[in-house]
Amino acid sequence: MIHFECDYAEGALPHIMDLMMKTNMEQTSGYGVDPYCERARDLVREACGAPDAAVYFVVGGTQANKIMIQSVLKPYEGAIAATTGHINVHETGTIEAGGHKVLTIPTTDGKITADRIRKVAAPLPGDYHVVQAGCVYISNPTETGTLYSKKELEEIRKACDEYDLYLLVDGARMAYGMGSSKNDLTLNDYARLCDVFYIGATKCGALFGEGIVIPNKKIRKELPYHIKQNGALLAKGRLLGLQFIGLFDEEKLFFKVGDHAGRLADKLSGALRDMGFEFKYDSPTNQIFPIMTNELLDKLKGKYVWDENSGVDENRRCVRFCTSWATKEEDVDTLIDDLKALI
Amino acid sequence: MIHFECDYAEGALPHIMDLMMKTNMEQTSGYGVDPYCERARDLVREACGAPDAAVYFVVGGTQANKIMIQSVLKPYEGAIAATTGHINVHETGTIEAGGHKVLTIPTTDGKITADRIRKVAAPLPGDYHVVQAGCVYISNPTETGTLYSKKELEEIRKACDEYDLYLLVDGARMAYGMGSSKNDLTLNDYARLCDVFYIGATKCGALFGEGIVIPNKKIRKELPYHIKQNGALLAKGRLLGLQFIGLFDEEKLFFKVGDHAGRLADKLSGALRDMGFEFKYDSPTNQIFPIMTNELLDKLKGKYVWDENSGVDENRRCVRFCTSWATKEEDVDTLIDDLKALI
Amino acid sequence: MIHFECDYAEGALPHIMDLMMKTNMEQTSGYGVDPYCERARDLVREACGAPDAAVYFVVGGTQANKIMIQSVLKPYEGAIAATTGHINVHETGTIEAGGHKVLTIPTTDGKITADRIRKVAAPLPGDYHVVQAGCVYISNPTETGTLYSKKELEEIRKACDEYDLYLLVDGARMAYGMGSSKNDLTLNDYARLCDVFYIGATKCGALFGEGIVIPNKKIRKELPYHIKQNGALLAKGRLLGLQFIGLFDEEKLFFKVGDHAGRLADKLSGALRDMGFEFKYDSPTNQIFPIMTNELLDKLKGKYVWDENSGVDENRRCVRFCTSWATKEEDVDTLIDDLKALI
């Protein structure tokens, strides 16, 4: 079976596994107070061009999202997000469990715009009967593989400034965004435009880990308490440091991982397009969403694994194929060949 | 520097690292739905003699505690625990953040008794103005290294039955409890007496991971939703499966780890006792709490790391020394020799 | 100024004020344990034909909604409601503050259907990544004045049974629903079809108070703890008893209040319809939503108060006029005459 259903089907980059093996029996203090985390934080700050930013590592994305949001919202404030946003649909209500409403903006491509943010935020202030907007949450790339441009992100920042909203970016797949041929955003841009964001490692070559970067000075001191309260403070914290050293040291694997997955995704989606497949979302990143007939998918079933997205009509479904740091070019080629033979 | 300050200063048992290396590039589904987790769950059930128990793996202990408690309590119920209980003092209020009061029982040795539980629980039912008791939380071994006997645990179970309370056991150091020369509890006993408990891996030889075991049928289906909502569902869930395979496969390292640490702790505490040191807590497990003079500790400072527990008087402090799966006998011997030379 | 903007602009029915004056210096126990509450609970049970139902009184509707919902949901469950539902838009996120997501169903008339409930509930069970549906919340009449029929409520009940959902009815304006010429529901029907519902007094003739009725035996014992925890247990609880005695004693004012407001609302909406006004919502109850020109509204401004609902186009707005137990027929006549003169 060849797995294309997600970008977390394998373990970690050999370089990261090596770092873990080499340091395994060393003794360090726990909870992120160790030389490896120290170095990893420095590497992340350097990569972001944000020498003053605070950096914290947590194990997973749901934790990172909850912690960011709880750190910036008051109890009567909510987070503006796309209806398709991860916090709105795939975290079993973790934001609400923390007391906050998700103020949703309908979307067809997974993205929200500065104008829609204004429309949500404008009528709220001073109306005590309604949840107030406190922050904007976006993920980039989005859950549907689409990508915000620098201009779009700058406009969202502007809207946030107008309504005194924090801007949070879920970067679970940030490496794959940056590896896209359509990307014009740098880590420096994120550090310049966001109040807090995170750089995903779990899906981008590490065993686990998300690196929360906090350019906004006002909220820096809040995070560690939220991290511990949410059970996101890893006892053997250095493991998280090692993941990020592995991604951001001189090998710069973080960027190579993105390039690799982006190139293979382009190859696959290009071939599909050439074969006449339509796509539900116009994704320039590592997740692609072609529409295929039930008949074709039945034939692929024994050999490939993919992710179901949604039905289209009686005969067709939208499915998700992901590439990742670990995807082998030969597997993509095999898939393309098989498809060509089948249609 | 020789570290005795905790039992999570190193990485993981070589056997576990091996399992991770060997399977690193395999492709599996995420979130714990994979053959490794499947096997690990079977091994845990078998070790507990509880073929019907549900088993879930989460990354850390704070998560495990919150999830167990949220799964059994109603919004107006609290958890009975020792004042020194981990949930009461070292989790930044995670239980309260989940909406529940910790109903504390004062303790001098970290343990609570069936009779004290009855005293807390008896006057509450029907009084709408006060938090109702919903469960009893203990850790075994406790935070101060002490150990419940089978008789004590059975009595606590009886008190729980009388007042319709769930019994939860935090087994973050369960291996070290079972490796104690004073222990008379088996995993089967835990499975027989508890509604839900967890077997700690993080501190007992794994990189991370706590295995929640749920003998009580009524709450089995609740856990996975709480796990996801609390950000405790690891994307590459198989990693957790591998930790528990490493501890519970034919090598039975879980038990060897406990024996090793227990023997070295006994050796160290015996030597200290022979030298005339007093102990704040009478711990038969891997954490020992001798009282030492400031002068002596100053002399140890350059070479050893320990954990401060509390001041005793102007001249003396209680400190914690831990042994673990990774402690080298030669380091214990060196410490004993140095102490003998210094006093 | 003549107020038509809401149904809580005055104090209370003279009969209720009388009861309060007559008993003012009597001494009773607090917190609802008094003969007046006892009698009021009996009267409500009798009116509902539900001799076994538990009845609790709280001061306001937001409390009642939160308490009902918290009493039936598990932490990972949400409440299905219309997007326009009071809990979704006008309670500053009180449901989310209690930890629960509102699972919204789009609506144009304020109502939801059994089929839409099924569509929300069907795909959820067993998917640990998403909030589970735990209950259905409707208000009857709805926030837009529309009314569920007996058949519709029975169908919703059926959908709830299929997906194991509790059915909750917010009856803040129940008297006005029952006073509608289109109504075919009795209090007995509510008691038969709902797990828990409340009968509003605040808007229907009393100073304050909502009477929560709990036909479902499983949740009866839960409520009082939630009531106290949410600060909804009135110290001088007998005041709440007096409100409901005033509405449900031999005078049967609860029903007269509904008839009075219904008749005047019909008179007003009939006259408006005759004059050619359109309505945004087709409401058969005490709230009506005509569309008027800005010009006309400017002319009414000095003499009448109404509630703004929403803009329609450049020249027209939808406004809300309410009748209530306290509305004088002469005021309705004056408004009709003025409108006739102005158009």
Next chain:
Amino acid sequence: MIHFECDYAEGALPHIMDLMMKTNMEQTSGYGVDPYCERARDLVREACGAPDAAVYFVVGGTQANKIMIQSVLKPYEGAIAATTGHINVHETGTIEAGGHKVLTIPTTDGKITADRIRKVAAPLPGDYHVVQAGCVYISNPTETGTLYSKKELEEIRKACDEYDLYLLVDGARMAYGMGSSKNDLTLNDYARLCDVFYIGATKCGALFGEGIVIPNKKIRKELPYHIKQNGALLAKGRLLGLQFIGLFDEEKLFFKVGDHAGRLADKLSGALRDMGFEFKYDSPTNQIFPIMTNELLDKLKGKYVWDENSGVDENRRCVRFCTSWATKEEDVDTLIDDLKALI
């Protein structure tokens, strides 16, 4: 039966009932936006000598406490309070339901001291594993009838300033504190020393209502959102305005109520002391806590109602007798005569 068990056994002062009757059929806007609330807020500000303070009215004390605490705490902060504090023992965990731990200070007289506050607060900052102190909650008079002096309150303020803690005062019985012969605090002092406090009306002559006063500018704008979210925004808000007009208008009943209850409490406790009774708490306010034999209490049972406090030994119990605005001097005299005859 003569009731001495609490200070909320009757309705309200005739003056307040009059105000409600006179205004009953007037039409005003809801939710506290009306001329009566406006005037009441002015009267309270004037009484406190705090022309800039924000004032909000809510129905009950549990609401007021939760709202004050949620308005000042971050999610990882707790409220320092006496173990006997109302928020710690008699609100069914409402503070924890809001996410916050109560950091308790043991007490024998219901009061806490500046030094004990320091001991709790000092070791916390920067330790991410423990709940941080965010505010100090006291009630004055306390739950055991004792009273803080101006000097004690000033010292507590000083400790709060040292550790950056908000100071909150629960004044549910403030009128009775100010009516005590031992009192040296004025409303101006509260306004000068507290960040936020409330003036109780429910127990001091009104039907219901607590007036939250917020001298601290930083948190003024927060309150109304918390009030609505907690279901504490009364629809017919003017009723709350009328209660406070009744207490603070030219009649100055707020102060007369305190004097009356204080004088009668002194008379009763003086007589009891003369008869040789001991007291569990040395209360100079309207709640007194004599220790009586079971035998004597059996004889009083048919004629009087009191509140049980706690057992003392096999033969004796501590009971609570309260005076209030409504207590008749003849009832106190009768009780004294009966006691004299019985002992």
